[in-house]
Amino acid sequence: MTATDAHRTIDAVWKLESGRVIAGLTRMVRDVGLAEEFAQDALVAALEQWPNSGVPANPAAWLTAIAKRRAVDHLRRAERLERKTEVIARDLETRPDSSDIDDAIAELDDEVGDDLLRLIFISCHPVLPTTARVALTLRLLGGLTTDEIARAFLAAEPTIAQRIVRAKRTLAEQRIPFEVPVGPELAERLASVLEVIYLVFNEGYSATAGEGWMRPTLCQEALRLGRILAELAPGAAEVHGLVALMEIQASRSAARTGPAGEPIPLPDQNRGRWDQLLISRGFTALLRAKRIGGPPGPYVLQAAIAVCHAQARTADETDWAQIVALYDGLARLLPTPVVRLNQAVAVAMARGPVAGLALVDQLTGEPTLQGYHLLPSVRGDLLAKLGRHGEAAAEFERAASATRNLAERTLLTDRATAARQASAGVTLAVAADGFLARSDVDSETARSYGQTLRRLRQDLGERVALASVTPDQVAEVFAAAWGNAAARTWNRHRSAVRSFQAWAAEQDWPVGDLASRLDRKQATDAPAKAIDRDGIETLCERADTALRERTLWRLLYESASRAGAALSLDVENLDLANNRGRVGQHWVRWGDATADLLPALILGRTRGPVFLADRKPAPARTPADVDLCPVTGRRRLSYERAEYLFKQATKPHDPTGHGYTLRQLRHSRLTHLAEGAP
Amino acid sequence: MRFLMLSGNGGNEPDETLYVEMGKFIEELSKQGVLLATGGLDPVGTRVTSSGGELTFTDGPFTEAKETIGGFALVEVRSKEEAIEITRRFWKIVGDGQGYIHQVFGPEDAES
Numbered sequence: 001m002t003a004t005d006a007h008r009t010i011d012a013v014w015k016l017e018s019g020r021v022i023a024g025l026t027r028m029v030r031d032v033g034l035a036e037e038f039a040q041d042a043l044v045a046a047l048e049q050w051p052n053s054g055v056p057a058n059p060a061a062w063l064t065a066i067a068k069r070r071a072v073d074h075l076r077r078a079e080r081l082e083r084k085t086e087v088i089a090r091d092l093e094t095r096p097d098s099s100d101i102d103d104a105i106a107e108l109d110d111e112v113g114d115d116l117l118r119l120i121f122i123s124c125h126p127v128l129p130t131t132a133r134v135a136l137t138l139r140l141l142g143g144l145t146t147d148e149i150a151r152a153f154l155a156a157e158p159t160i161a162q163r164i165v166r167a168k169r170t171l172a173e174q175r176i177p178f179e180v181p182v183g184p185e186l187a188e189r190l191a192s193v194l195e196v197i198y199l200v201f202n203e204g205y206s207a208t209a210g211e212g213w214m215r216p217t218l219c220q221e222a223l224r225l226g227r228i229l230a231e232l233a234p235g236a237a238e239v240h241g242l243v244a245l246m247e248i249q250a251s252r253s254a255a256r257t258g259p260a261g262e263p264i265p266l267p268d269q270n271r272g273r274w275d276q277l278l279i280s281r282g283f284t285a286l287l288r289a290k291r292i293g294g295p296p297g298p299y300v301l302q303a304a305i306a307v308c309h310a311q312a313r314t315a316d317e318t319d320w321a322q323i324v325a326l327y328d329g330l331a332r333l334l335p336t337p338v339v340r341l342n343q344a345v346a347v348a349m350a351r352g353p354v355a356g357l358a359l360v361d362q363l364t365g366e367p368t369l370q371g372y373h374l375l376p377s378v379r380g381d382l383l384a385k386l387g388r389h390g391e392a393a394a395e396f397e398r399a400a401s402a403t404r405n406l407a408e409r410t411l412l413t414d415r416a417t418a419a420r421q422a423s424a425g426v427t428l429a430v431a432a433d434g435f436l437a438r439s440d441v442d443s444e445t446a447r448s449y450g451q452t453l454r455r456l457r458q459d460l461g462e463r464v465a466l467a468s469v470t471p472d473q474v475a476e477v478f479a480a481a482w483g484n485a486a487a488r489t490w491n492r493h494r495s496a497v498r499s500f501q502a503w504a505a506e507q508d509w510p511v512g513d514l515a516s517r518l519d520r521k522q523a524t525d526a527p528a529k530a531i532d533r534d535g536i537e538t539l540c541e542r543a544d545t546a547l548r549e550r551t552l553w554r555l556l557y558e559s560a561s562r563a564g565a566a567l568s569l570d571v572e573n574l575d576l577a578n579n580r581g582r583v584g585q586h587w588v589r590w591g592d593a594t595a596d597l598l599p600a601l602i603l604g605r606t607r608g609p610v611f612l613a614d615r616k617p618a619p620a621r622t623p624a625d626v627d628l629c630p631v632t633g634r635r636r637l638s639y640e641r642a643e644y645l646f647k648q649a650t651k652p653h654d655p656t657g658h659g660y661t662l663r664q665l666r667h668s669r670l671t672h673l674a675e676g677a678p
Numbered sequence: 679m680r681f682l683m684l685s686g687n688g689g690n691e692p693d694e695t696l697y698v699e700m701g702k703f704i705e706e707l708s709k710q711g712v713l714l715a716t717g718g719l720d721p722v723g724t725r726v727t728s729s730g731g732e733l734t735f736t737d738g739p740f741t742e743a744k745e746t747i748g749g750f751a752l753v754e755v756r757s758k759e760e761a762i763e764i765t766r767r768f769w770k771i772v773g774d775g776q777g778y779i780h781q782v783f784g785p786e787d788a789e790s
Binding site for chain 2: 008009011012013015016055057059113216217220223224225226227228231232253254277281
C-alpha cells in the first residue's frame with residue numbers, strides 16, 4: 001500500500017467513522033471541542049501508522065481506542081478532575097491495553113446510536129446561530145474538513161474555521177448538556193435539527209450563489225444525514241417527512257438542468273430522467289411517517305406535495321387540486337410568505353392565473369420577500385400567461401437582478417427579453433386571434449367579430465404590429481369595406497373594433513384608440529323592398545348570367561333561405577333526390593328551377609363547397625379545409641362577392657340605381673309567398 | 679457517487695451465523711445512510727443472448743456457477759475509497775469469494 005493509497009483510505013474511513021468516534025468521546029469528556037481534538041489526534045496517529053501497518057480490521061474501533069487513550073492522558077494531566085471523569089479514567093486505566101479495542105467495539109455496537117443522536121442535537125443546538133449549526137454539523141457528523149465546507153458554501157476557510165471554533169466555545173461556556181432532549185423541548189430541538197439538514201440540502205439543490213445551479217455534494221451530505229437520523233429516531237414522523245422530501249427532490253437532479261447547465265422548471269422536465277429508486281425511497285419514507293400517525297407536520301406535508309408531483313406521469317396529469325389542499329394545510333402551520341407564494345403557484349395551476357395572481361399580489365408588500373427573486377419571477381410568469389407581457393418583462397428583470405445564481409439569472413433575463421418582444425411585437429393577427437379565442441362571447445358574436453377583424457387584417461396586412469395601427473387606417477378600411485353598407489352593418493363592425501381595442505388594452509398591449517374615427521351611424525334604412533317576380537325571372541334567364549349566379553339566385557329565391565346558409569352548402573350534404581341540402585342542423589329546400597341547375601354546377605365534384613370563387617386563393621391566404629374545394633382548389637364563394645355580383649347585375653332593374661341586395665331577394669320570395677305565389 | 683457491489687456465489691456455505699452477521703451489517707449500512715438498495719439473487723438465472731436481432735434465452739444453472747452473482751448492494755458514498763472500505767467489511771463477514779465494485783454513473787459524471 002503506497003502512502004497516497006493509505007491517505008485516501010484513511011480519509012474514507014474518517015468520513016465514515018468520525019461522527020461515531022466523536023460522539024463516543026463527547027459522552028466521555030462532555031465537551032464537543034475536546035472530543036474532536038482527541039479524535040483528530042487519533043487521525044494523526046492513523047496517518048502515521050497505517051501506511052506501514054495497513055488498515056486495521058476495525059478502523060472505527062481503532063480510532064476510538066486511540067482517541068480514548070489520548071482523552072485519558074489529558075484527563076490525567078488535568079489538575080482538577082471532576083469525580084465523574086475520574087471514574088471513567090480509573091476504569092479505563094485498570095484495563096489491559098489489548099481489551100481497549102474490544103471495549104470500543106462493544107460500545108460502538110451498543111451505544112453509538114444514542115451518542116450520534118446526541119451529537120446531532122448538540123451540533124444543531126438553538127443557542128448557536130444557524131450558520132454555525134450548519135458548519136458544525138457538517139464538520140462533526142459529515143467528517144468534512146473546514147476547507148471542504150468553505151468550498152461548498154463559497155466562503156473563505158478562515159471564516160468557517162472561526163465559526164466552528166466559536167460554536168464549540170459557546171457550547172462549552174453555556175454548558176450545553178450532551179443529551180437527547182425530552183418532553184416539550186424535543187419538538188423544538190428536532191425542528192432545529194431538521195432545519196439545519198434541509199438548509200444544507202437546499203444550498204446544494206438550488207445554490208443561492210455562484211455559477212452552478214446545484215452542488216450535489218451538499219445534497220448528498222444532507223440526504224445522508226437525514227437517512228442516518230431516520231434510523232436513529234425512527235419514531236419521529238417529521239424526520240421521515242424530511243427524508244421523503246429530500247429523496248424526491250433529489251430524484252429530479254438529472255432532469256432539472258439542461259445541456260448548458262440552465263435550470264429546467266418542473267413542468268418542462270423530462271420525467272423519464274427522474275430517479276425511480278429515489279422516488280420509491282421517498283414514497284417509503286412518507287409511508288413510514290404516515291404510519292407513525294398524528295397530524296402531519298410541515299415536512300410531511302411538503303413531502304406529500306412532492307409525492308403528488310412524482311406520481312404524475314406528465315405535467316398535465318398533476319393533481320393540482322390535491323396540491324392546493326396540501327398547501328392550504330401547510331400555510332396554516334407555516335404561514336410564511338414563501339409558503340404562501342408556493343400556494344399561489346399551485347392555485348394558479350388549479351384555478352387559473354387570475355386566481356394565482358390575486359394571491360401573489362397580496363404578498364408584494366411583504367418585507368421578508370423584498371429582494372427574494374422568486375416573487376417577481378412567479379408574478380412575471382402569471383402575467384405572461386395572462387398576455388400582460390409588458391408588466392411580465394419588468395417582473396422578470398427585477399427577478400434577474402435579485403438572484404445571485406448565474407444560471408438562474410440567465411434564464412430570467414431570457415424570459416424578460418421574450419416578454420418584451422411579445423409586448424412590443426404583438427401583431428394585429430396575433431392580437432385578433434387572441435381576441436377571437438376568448439371563451440366569454442357566444443358563437444354568433446364571435447363570427448361577427450371575425451368578419452370585422454378578417455377585413456382589417458386583409459387590408460392592413462397580417463404582420464403589421466398592433467401598436468402601429470392608427471385610427472385613420474381603420475377609418476379607411478371601414479370606408480372602403482362598409483361605406484355603403486347599412487347603418488346596422490357599419491355599427492356592428494364598429495362595435496367589434498371598440499370591443500377588440502378594449503380587450504387589447506386589458507392585455508397591456510400598446511394599442512391606439514382605433515375606433516375614434518368611426519362615427520356611429522343612425523339606422524335610416526327602410527325595410528327591404530321586394531323585387532318583382534318578372535324581374536327575377538328575367539335576371540336568371542339572361543344569357544350573360546353565369547351558371548353559378550343563376551343557381552345561387554334561383555336557390556335563394558326558391559328556398560327563401562339566408563344567403564349565408566346557401567353559401568355554406570357543401571356538395572356532400574346535398575340530397576338532390578329530395579331537393580334539399582343540409583347546413584348544420586337545418587335543411588335548405590329548393591324547387592324545380594334550382595334542381596335543374598344544381599347537377600351541372602357540381603359536375604365532377606363529390607365534396608367541398610357548392611358555390612366556389614372564381615380563382616384559387618393566394619398561397620398566403622389559404623383558408624381552412626372546409627372552405628376549400630378538393631377538386632379545383634378554389635375557396636368558398638364569399639358573401640361579399642356574391643352580394644357584389646348581385647348588385648352589379650340588378651343595377652339596371654333597380655329604380656334607385658344601387659342594385660338589389662341578396663337580402664332583398666330572399667325578402668321578395670317571402671313577400672310573394674305571402675301574396676299566394678307557388 | 680453510487681457504487682454497485684456484486685458478490686459471487688462461491689466461498690462458504692451460508693450458515694445461521696452468516697445470516698445474522700449479514701443482517702447486522704446491512705442494518706449498519708442503513709444506519710450510516712449509505713445503503714440505497716440491496717438484495718440476494720437466485721443462482722439459477724436465465725442467460726439472454728442477442729445476436730443478429732435474435733434473442734436467445736437459456737435457463738440456468740450454468741456450469742461456471744462460481745462466476746454467477748449471488749447478491750448486490752447499491753451504495754451512495756463520497757469516494758471510491760469509502761466503497762472499498764465498506765466492501766472490506768462485507769468480505770470480513772463472508773469469508774472467501776469473489777466480487778466486483780462498479781461505479782454507477784450519475785448526472786454529475788455525464789459531462790466529463
